Amino acid sequence: MMPPAAPLRLLVLLLTAVISLRYIAWRGMFTLNSSTLFSTVLAVLLYLAELYSVVISLLGALVNSTPLRRPALTLADLSPGTVLPSVDVLVPSYNEPAEMLEVTLRAALRMRYPGGRLRVYLLDDGGTDAKVAQPDPEKAAAALQRRAVLQALCARLGAFYLTRPENSHAKAGNINHALRHTDGELIVILDADHVPTGDFLDRTVPWMVRRPEVFLVQTPHFMINPDPIDRNLLQSFRRMPSENDMFYQTIQKGLDFWASSFFCGSAALLRRAPLMAIGGLAGETITEDAETAITLHGQGYHSVYLDRPMVAGLNPETFTAFVIQRMRWAQGMTQILLLKRPFMHPGLTWYQRVGYMSSLLFWLFPFARLIFIFSPLAYLIFGFDVYNASTMQILAYTVPHVVAGYIMSDMLFGRTRWPLISEIYELMQSIFSLRALIQVVANPRHPSFVVTPKGDTLEEEFISPLAKPFYWLFAVVGIGFAFGIWRFIDDPVTRDMTTVVLVWNTLNFLTLTAALGALVERRQRRASPRMPAQQSGTVLAAGAEMPCEIDDLSAGGARLLIDPAAPQAPKRGEIIRLSAPAPQMGRTVTLRCEVCSAFPVRRKLALGIRFVPATEAEASDAVALAFGDSARWQFFLDRRIRPIPFTTALSMILGLIWQPVLMHSRMFFAAVRSTCVSLLRQGSAHE
Amino acid sequence: MTLDELAAHMRVLQGAERTLRVARRLFALGCALFYSAVSALWFLVYHAPAGQTVLLCLGLVLLAGALPVIPGAWLARRRLWKRRNRLHSVLFAQGLRVDEAGRVVTNEPHPTLVYDRAMTGDRATGLAGGAHDGSAPGCPHCPVAVRPVGADTARSGAAVDGSWLVCRPACPAGAGGGADGLAGADAVDGCRHRGAVGLADLSQ
Numbered sequence: 001m002m003p004p005a006a007p008l009r010l011l012v013l014l015l016t017a018v019i020s021l022r023y024i025a026w027r028g029m030f031t032l033n034s035s036t037l038f039s040t041v042l043a044v045l046l047y048l049a050e051l052y053s054v055v056i057s058l059l060g061a062l063v064n065s066t067p068l069r070r071p072a073l074t075l076a077d078l079s080p081g082t083v084l085p086s087v088d089v090l091v092p093s094y095n096e097p098a099e100m101l102e103v104t105l106r107a108a109l110r111m112r113y114p115g116g117r118l119r120v121y122l123l124d125d126g127g128t129d130a131k132v133a134q135p136d137p138e139k140a141a142a143a144l145q146r147r148a149v150l151q152a153l154c155a156r157l158g159a160f161y162l163t164r165p166e167n168s169h170a171k172a173g174n175i176n177h178a179l180r181h182t183d184g185e186l187i188v189i190l191d192a193d194h195v196p197t198g199d200f201l202d203r204t205v206p207w208m209v210r211r212p213e214v215f216l217v218q219t220p221h222f223m224i225n226p227d228p229i230d231r232n233l234l235q236s237f238r239r240m241p242s243e244n245d246m247f248y249q250t251i252q253k254g255l256d257f258w259a260s261s262f263f264c265g266s267a268a269l270l271r272r273a274p275l276m277a278i279g280g281l282a283g284e285t286i287t288e289d290a291e292t293a294i295t296l297h298g299q300g301y302h303s304v305y306l307d308r309p310m311v312a313g314l315n316p317e318t319f320t321a322f323v324i325q326r327m328r329w330a331q332g333m334t335q336i337l338l339l340k341r342p343f344m345h346p347g348l349t350w351y352q353r354v355g356y357m358s359s360l361l362f363w364l365f366p367f368a369r370l371i372f373i374f375s376p377l378a379y380l381i382f383g384f385d386v387y388n389a390s391t392m393q394i395l396a397y398t399v400p401h402v403v404a405g406y407i408m409s410d411m412l413f414g415r416t417r418w419p420l421i422s423e424i425y426e427l428m429q430s431i432f433s434l435r436a437l438i439q440v441v442a443n444p445r446h447p448s449f450v451v452t453p454k455g456d457t458l459e460e461e462f463i464s465p466l467a468k469p470f471y472w473l474f475a476v477v478g479i480g481f482a483f484g485i486w487r488f489i490d491d492p493v494t495r496d497m498t499t500v501v502l503v504w505n506t507l508n509f510l511t512l513t514a515a516l517g518a519l520v521e522r523r524q525r526r527a528s529p530r531m532p533a534q535q536s537g538t539v540l541a542a543g544a545e546m547p548c549e550i551d552d553l554s555a556g557g558a559r560l561l562i563d564p565a566a567p568q569a570p571k572r573g574e575i576i577r578l579s580a581p582a583p584q585m586g587r588t589v590t591l592r593c594e595v596c597s598a599f600p601v602r603r604k605l606a607l608g609i610r611f612v613p614a615t616e617a618e619a620s621d622a623v624a625l626a627f628g629d630s631a632r633w634q635f636f637l638d639r640r641i642r643p644i645p646f647t648t649a650l651s652m653i654l655g656l657i658w659q660p661v662l663m664h665s666r667m668f669f670a671a672v673r674s675t676c677v678s679l680l681r682q683g684s685a686h687e
Numbered sequence: 688m689t690l691d692e693l694a695a696h697m698r699v700l701q702g703a704e705r706t707l708r709v710a711r712r713l714f715a716l717g718c719a720l721f722y723s724a725v726s727a728l729w730f731l732v733y734h735a736p737a738g739q740t741v742l743l744c745l746g747l748v749l750l751a752g753a754l755p756v757i758p759g760a761w762l763a764r765r766r767l768w769k770r771r772n773r774l775h776s777v778l779f780a781q782g783l784r785v786d787e788a789g790r791v792v793t794n795e796p797h798p799t800l801v802y803d804r805a806m807t808g809d810r811a812t813g814l815a816g817g818a819h820d821g822s823a824p825g826c827p828h829c830p831v832a833v834r835p836v837g838a839d840t841a842r843s844g845a846a847v848d849g850s851w852l853v854c855r856p857a858c859p860a861g862a863g864g865g866a867d868g869l870a871g872a873d874a875v876d877g878c879r880h881r882g883a884v885g886l887a888d889l890s891q
Contacts, residue, residue, distance in 0.1 A: 003768035392733050395726060534795060583797050 009518065012411060013061045016404035023401035031388045031645045039369045039384040042375070046386050049371035057408060059358035064254035064412045070306055074199075074205040077582060084114055087269075088184030089203060092123040092174045097191035098149050103528075103555045107195045107483045108188075112584075120159040121182060124150050130166040141684045142428040156616065170448075172288035173266070176280035191266040193314040193624070194221070195555075197630040198584035200310045204269040207304045216293065216299035217269040218261055220248035222309035222633045225529040228319045233518040236615045238532065241641050242315075243425055244415040249307065251359070251642060256305035262293035263303070267311035273479065274301050284339055286447050287332025294340055294356060298347030309633035314529070318462040318521055319428075322451055323626040326429045327436040334437055338444040360620050361599055366430035373427075373512075376478060376505040378428060380484040380498075391496040401472030402436040402470060406646065409632045414643035420653050428518060460523055463667055467519040475515060477509050514653055517660030520667065530554045531626075532636065535584040537580030539607075540590075549604075550580060555626045557596070561604040569605055570595045570663060578609065582621070589621040693802050700774040707767040714764050719754035720751075724749035744745060762891065 027047055034040040036165045075084070093101055101122060103208070108120045125131075127147030134140050147163065149190040156279040163179040175189065186208055190196060204217040221244060226237035233238060263270070265288070274296055282291040293303065301581040316322045342348060342356035378384040389398065406419070439446055484502045488495055539548045539562060546568070549561040562569060570576050572595055579590045597608035612643065613619035643653075670685070688696070692842060727746035731739055783801060784794040790805075805808035 392729060395729060399722075629796065631796040 005552070009411065010065060013065055013408060016408040017061060019057055019400050019404035020054050020057060020408075023397050024051055026393075026397045031393075033388060034385050039386060042378050042384050043388070044620045045371055046375045049375075051366045052361075053405075056358070056361060056365075059168040059354060059403060060251075060412060061408055063258060063355055063358045064250060066257045067250060067253035068257040068305070069096045069253060070207075070256070070304065070463040072203065072308070073148075073210070074202050075206055078206055078209055084117055084205065085185035085208065086117045086183070087113060087119070087186045087188060087205070088178075088182045088194075089118070089188040089190060090175055090191060090273075091121065091122055091190050092125065092127045092178075092183075093150075093170050093192040094171075098146075098153055101192055102153055103151065103156070103623055103627070104190060104192060104195050105153070105157050106620045107197075108190060109621055110198055110624050110628065111196055111200050112198050113205070113404060118201070118538060119184060121159075122150060122154050122159055122161050122439055123174045123178045124161065124163045125170075126166055127163050128165065128167050129163070149369065151217035158676060168281040172281040172283040176283070179272070179276065179280050184340040187270045187272055187275070189266055189268055189270065190311065191313060194266045194311045195311075195313070195627040196267075197310045197633070198624060198628040199630055201269075201310060203310065203630075204306060205400050207306070208269060208271060211302065213300070213302050214304050215271045215274045215296045216261075216263050216303040217265045218252065218264055218303065219306050220309050220310060221264060221267050222248075222312050222637070223315045224312045224531050225317070226318065228322045228521065229317040229428060229518040231317075232319070232520055232522050233424070233514060233659070234421070238636075239349075239640055240417045240418060240421070245637070245641060246413050246422075248273060249416045249637070250413055252305045253307055255355045255359070256303070258351040259302060259349070260352040260357045261303050261305035262297075262356075262359070263289040263518040265289035266313070274299070285332050286328055287336060290359070291336055291340060294336065294342055294345055294348070297352055298345050300347060308630055309637060312531075312627055312633060313528070323351070323429065323432045323466060327433055328447075328450055330363045330366070330429075330433040331436050331440045333360050334440045335444050335447065336360055338440070340529050348672050363433075364433035364437065365426055368428040369426050370434060372672055373473065373477070373508050374677070375604050376508065378500050380480040380487060380505060383487070387497075387501075389497075392501070394500060396459075401522065410643065415641050418644055418652075419649040420511070420644045421649065423507075424514050427511050428470075428515050431473070432466065461667070462520040462521050463664070464521055467516075468510065470515055470519060477505060477512055478504050481509070494672050510653055510657060513657040513660055515660075516664060517656060520660070520663045526552045529557050530557075530559070531632070533558070533632070534635075535580060536576055536608075539570065540579060541570045541574065542568045548607075549577075551606070553624045553626045555611075557564065557609050558626075559591070560607040560609060561601070562607060564600060564603075564605040566605075570598065570607060572596065572598055574662045575612070576609070580625060582625050582628055583631065585624055589625050591618055591625070690802065693791065694804070696774065696777065697785075697802065697804060700785070701772070701789070703706050703767055703771045703774060707764065707771055710764040710767055713756060714760035717753050717760050720749045720753035721757060724753055 021468050027050060032040065032043050032047060034043045062520075078084075079510055087282055089111075090102055091101065091108065102615040105120060105122060109118075111118065119676055123149065127143050132141035132147065151161045153159075162178050162181060167173070169176070179187070186205065188196075188200070200219070204219065207214055207217045223242060223244065225231075226235075227243055230237055230240070230242065250260050275292070278292070278295050278299070281288045282295055285291050297303065308448045310677060316325055336342070337360040342360065345353070346355075348356070375386050378386050409417075410419070436447070481502070484498060484505060488498045488502070491498070531554065533550040533553040535550045535553075537548050537550050537560070539546050539560060544567070546562055549563050553559075553561040558578070574595045576593050576595060578593050582589045592612050594612050594616050595607050597606075597611050599606050599608075607641065611622045612618075613622055625651070722876055724746045727749070730736075731742055731746065736742070740885075773834060775785070778791065779794065781792050784790050784798075786792050791802035792800055863882070
């Protein structure tokens with residue numbers, strides 16, 4: 001099962017590790033002798049940040065040295081006559097709209113599995129008894145209405161509606177309540193926006209049947225919309241690996257080799273018996289998923305990670321929502337580190353401890369990241385000697401360490417995380433996560449579960465309300481340049497060191513400038529994102545048939561490309577029928593559609609259509625066509641997961657940094673203009 | 688593009704990929720040599736240690752070795768990279784791609800196997816325009832040695848998960864797709880033909 005690791009890869013990883021250890025040993029022994037006490041404190045802080053980075057790199061190298069790729073198993077691979085276990089699909093929800101839940105429930109009900117052995121439950125935490133009886137009459141009425149709407153939806157689709165008396169323990173409490181009212185041998189947990197493909201159970205259940213010791217089969221969370229940093233700044237969702245690809249396409253496979261791939265809260269199949277034996281999902285921390293996995297790994301159960309995207313979800317739309325989500329992850333993982341202590345958790349093997357520590361310690365990156373931003377400033381502005389080394393020593397120790405770090409990172413994560421791009425993501429999270437982490441360290445039981453807002457639409461561009469700290473940081477780093485140039489001219493003795501620190505500050509400045517671009521929230525009118533389809537179909541309009549290409553597709557509509565010379569090309573407002581093969585269903589589906597727009601594109605006529613299903617079955621077919629095919633998600637992922645050289649990433653960043661300056665100036669002048677206009681109006685009204 | 692031409696194209700492409708790998712390694716080696724040489728010489732200038740003559744000679748030899756290698760390998764790498772991309776773009780324009788296992792498949796979520804050198808081997812040159820000889824396992828019509836794709840999906844990790852076989856356009860069973868548009872899933876027992884997309888498109 002486990003493939004042998006490539007010897008060359010292991011050798012390179014070993015060499016780079018030796019170079020990094022040599023560097024960190026030299027730093028610790030010879031470079032911490034600063035001139036003043038305060039300088040020494042700063043030098044030690046910088047050293048600790050570097051030590052943290054080296055430890056994380058080495059843990060990462062160990063964990064990801066031999067990523068495990070599981071073979072594809074399907075129900076057909078099971079021996080004939082195998083009795084399949086019953087499956088309960090649990091969809092916990094708090095405040096998500098009914099339209100979003102409808103898509104998820106329809107897709108869950110359409111998963112291929114023998115009839116009668118699959119049940120789908122909607123776990124509504126927005127319509128609990130406590131919510132319905134709350135003192136505010138408006139909110140109580142809204143909760144009651146939500147309950148009624150979702151009950152009707154479940155009855156219409158054939159799903160089961162469950163709610164509970166109160167909202168204790170958030171998502172974990174909601175699922176645990178459902179576990180007491182259901183009896184399926186296996187449990188699928190899906191977030192409200194996580195739409196499964198038709199083959200989800202076909203590919204996951206066989207692992208549970210064949211290996212009774214497995215408690216979890218986790219699959220990737222495949223996001224069908226860009227995260228706010230990508231959407232606002234990079235705009236390369238289809239061409240560049242997304243932020244979570246590194247975790248799901250690389251790290252989880254590495255963890256799986258060491259038997260420590262863990263539960264990620266959704267898109268997973270769990271075995272009921274071990275879960276019930278520990279009293280359901282753990283609820284001590286706000287990341288109940290990883291916490292539960294640690295407990296069950298500690299009891300000797302195994303987990304499996306299947307690297308095939310079979311659940312399509314949504315990224316948060318705004319930077320604020322993104323920060324809320326990441327703060328929750330950072331806080332939850334730090335809670336686990338402090339409360340569960342995987343490094344001494346009973347029952348875990350040494351390699352599982354290493355795997356968990358690698359995943360948990362990663363979330364402390366805000367400390368290191370901000371130290372790396374402020375250290376060059378301490379030297380450039382205040383003249384503190386935080387890094388005592390000559391140019392010769394930097395060439396002999398630091399440069400090889402930096403190159404080795406790049407080689408190691410490129411070898412392990414090059415396909416899923418592009419150089420410099422990850423710096424932007426980490427920097428943007430650092431400022432807010434740092435405060436959240438300090439709160440957790442001060443009081444590990446303090447944080448509470450906050451639901452990530454999803455499925456929003458943004459009517460107009462605006463600057464994120466979280467932008468202010470970045471402006472301050474931008475100004476301070478800019479001031480650092482001015483001081484650096486002055487220091488370079490004024491003090492020839494330290495010119496070498498000043499040059500090195502200026503280069504360091506330049507990298508920080510580039511990252512910060514790019515980060516500013518991600519703070520301008522771009523417009524987004526479509527709540528349900530469209531994904532490229534690359535599929536052929538047939539349009540039936542006015543009694544005529546014409547071939548078409550389906551360019552993109554969502555559960556609500558599609559864009560079709562037809563021959564502009566077609567004699568009976570549909571017009572806007574016309575009702576047509578789209579016939580297209582749905583490979584996962586093994587048949588062709590026909591959907592009733594309304595043409596919303598028609599315009600020429602790429603020598604074709606593009607038709608923007610909206611599905612207007614006449615029956616429930618047709619509505620489910622639309623969902624199955626849009627979300628049912630995991631091969632489409634795999635194809636999409638394969639197109640964008642690729643490495644790029646450092647120079648390309650650098651030129652990408654250099655090309656991007658002008659945008660933020662232009663966008664912020666444009667929005668600043670627009671704000672000034674509107675203020676002036678309103679003042680003038682007020683003045684004329686007074687007159 | 689006929690199957691003969693495709694086979695020739697793939698030979699050139701594989702050659703370019705191999706040479707590109709060599710050029711990359713040569714460039715990395717050159718850079719490493721250059722860095723070692725400069726570091727050694729710099730060290731000499733600052734510290735003048737014992738045995739400096741040996742170190743000086745070593746540094747100079749390394750430098751002399753690295754200097755011609757770096758620009759040469761860089762240029763070769765650049766040219767080969769462009770050539771490789773051009774060769775891939777020819778396939779891409781035909782709606783094809785090379786998967787992780789080195790097979791030519793259609794560029795779709797549910798790809799069709801078009802050419803696999805490992806299976807056809809040297810016989811590839813005799814395929815285009817050849818008569819049906821019934822030598823292919825499972826398909827009485829096709830001279831191309833074909834088999835269902837997907838048996839080694841787990842090994843290759845490619846997105847190939849269908850089980851299509853490829854027929855030449857002349858293959859009577861492979862002339863069209865199935866009634867449901869799923870590429871002739873039931874055209875002939877033991878053989879799933881997809882002639883409509885296969886080589887017919889290559890000739891455009």
